[in-house]
Amino acid sequence: MMGEIRERAVATVEKPRQIIHGTTAGTSLEVATLLPAYTSMQRTINRKRNAGHLAMGNPRCIREIQIPEPLQRSIRGEQLLLWDSGENDERHIFIFTTQSNLEVLEQHGHWFMDGTFKVAPHLFVQVFTIHAFVDNRALPMVYVLLNSKREEDYERVLRKLLETRNTLAPLTILIDFERASLQAAHTVFPNATVSGCLFHLGQSLWRRIQHEGLTANYRDEERVRLFTKMLLALSFVPVDDVAECFQTLEESRPDELTPVYDYWEDNYIGRMRHNGRRVPPFPIPLWNMRSRVEDGLPRTNNSVEGWHHAFQSSVACHHPTIFKLLEHIQHEQDHTEQLLARFQAGNRAPPSSKSTYVRVTQRLTTLLPTY
Numbered sequence: 001m002m003g004e005i006r007e008r009a010v011a012t013v014e015k016p017r018q019i020i021h022g023t024t025a026g027t028s029l030e031v032a033t034l035l036p037a038y039t040s041m042q043r044t045i046n047r048k049r050n051a052g053h054l055a056m057g058n059p060r061c062i063r064e065i066q067i068p069e070p071l072q073r074s075i076r077g078e079q080l081l082l083w084d085s086g087e088n089d090e091r092h093i094f095i096f097t098t099q100s101n102l103e104v105l106e107q108h109g110h111w112f113m114d115g116t117f118k119v120a121p122h123l124f125v126q127v128f129t130i131h132a133f134v135d136n137r138a139l140p141m142v143y144v145l146l147n148s149k150r151e152e153d154y155e156r157v158l159r160k161l162l163e164t165r166n167t168l169a170p171l172t173i174l175i176d177f178e179r180a181s182l183q184a185a186h187t188v189f190p191n192a193t194v195s196g197c198l199f200h201l202g203q204s205l206w207r208r209i210q211h212e213g214l215t216a217n218y219r220d221e222e223r224v225r226l227f228t229k230m231l232l233a234l235s236f237v238p239v240d241d242v243a244e245c246f247q248t249l250e251e252s253r254p255d256e257l258t259p260v261y262d263y264w265e266d267n268y269i270g271r272m273r274h275n276g277r278r279v280p281p282f283p284i285p286l287w288n289m290r291s292r293v294e295d296g297l298p299r300t301n302n303s304v305e306g307w308h309h310a311f312q313s314s315v316a317c318h319h320p321t322i323f324k325l326l327e328h329i330q331h332e333q334d335h336t337e338q339l340l341a342r343f344q345a346g347n348r349a350p351p352s353s354k355s356t357y358v359r360v361t362q363r364l365t366t367l368l369p370t371y
Helices: 002-011 016-024 037-058 099-107 149-164 181-188 196-210 215-220 220-234 241-252 255-268 290-294 302-314 322-344 355-370
Strands: 081-084 094-096 109-117 128-132 137-146 172-175 193-196
Touching: 002 016, 002 037, 016 037, 081 149, 094 149, 099 128, 099 137, 099 149, 099 322, 109 181, 109 302, 128 149, 128 302, 128 322, 137 149, 137 302, 137 322, 149 181, 172 181, 181 193, 193 196, 193 322, 196 215, 196 220, 196 255, 215 220, 220 241, 220 255, 220 290, 241 255, 290 355, 302 322
Parallel strands: 109 172, 172 193
Antiparallel strands: 081 094, 094 137, 109 128, 128 137
């Protein structure tokens, strides 16, 4: 039985608790009394796994990184390491994806991009992922190890994908409000509609309310709440009408909201000047959600962030070795392949959106045509 536990420790990415329970389930009580202590079995699993990772060595610098052949392929044997930018590249980049994944990205033109930081290995800043919207789910298709958040590095990644498969032509791309990745997506895929996540836009507005010391006003004064929420509601007004609607709100807003409206105009509308409005850091088409609602597309990156949270949970530690991370990527890739096979066989996925989100979407779908 301990042999099976050791084998599963190496062959799977299950948590120790899952391995122990799965292996010992149904064991006779007589045998159970002979098993090592629970904590001892946990230590055995961790030692076995750590021995495998330490045998490969934890790189001390970028130039030492060598991806072992078994980790360059998916569990099913398909090439998974798409690009290693080279040991002489001080901002070393690794892209992990398969030709099958790129085909899915080609066939499904609605993409999501996001980065996560807690599972980034030593020497890297983030794990950047690209997801395809398939059967109402955002499925991970590309994993990138980056040691920066620079626009030029995001652009290198996207250009490498396009170079590998020149038929990639996303229709839409949803990203957090990070200017570097937003601009890179615009540059490499100029025909795609690139949008910022509505949830993060709302967070930005709420942070400004807090920054201006208006939390109590928002809580206690109905007009302050209403005129704050109407700023976010501009996301659903036709793009060409947003500036005019903002001006209408500006003329009747509560005085307390002056600094909030100034912030919104500076960053999301554009200040008036003699020949019209200047282009703001985040232009109106970037955060306008009307077309996404009309097309039945998600307004937020929350499902992708939920995936990142689940992935972090499976890795079960912050900043793992690069080898441990790649093992988890292999298993995540295998899970994605299984999901795609089920979808293609006609097994539809259950709705993953929360009921509140679904109700809001239904209300928006009903309300927008009445504008």
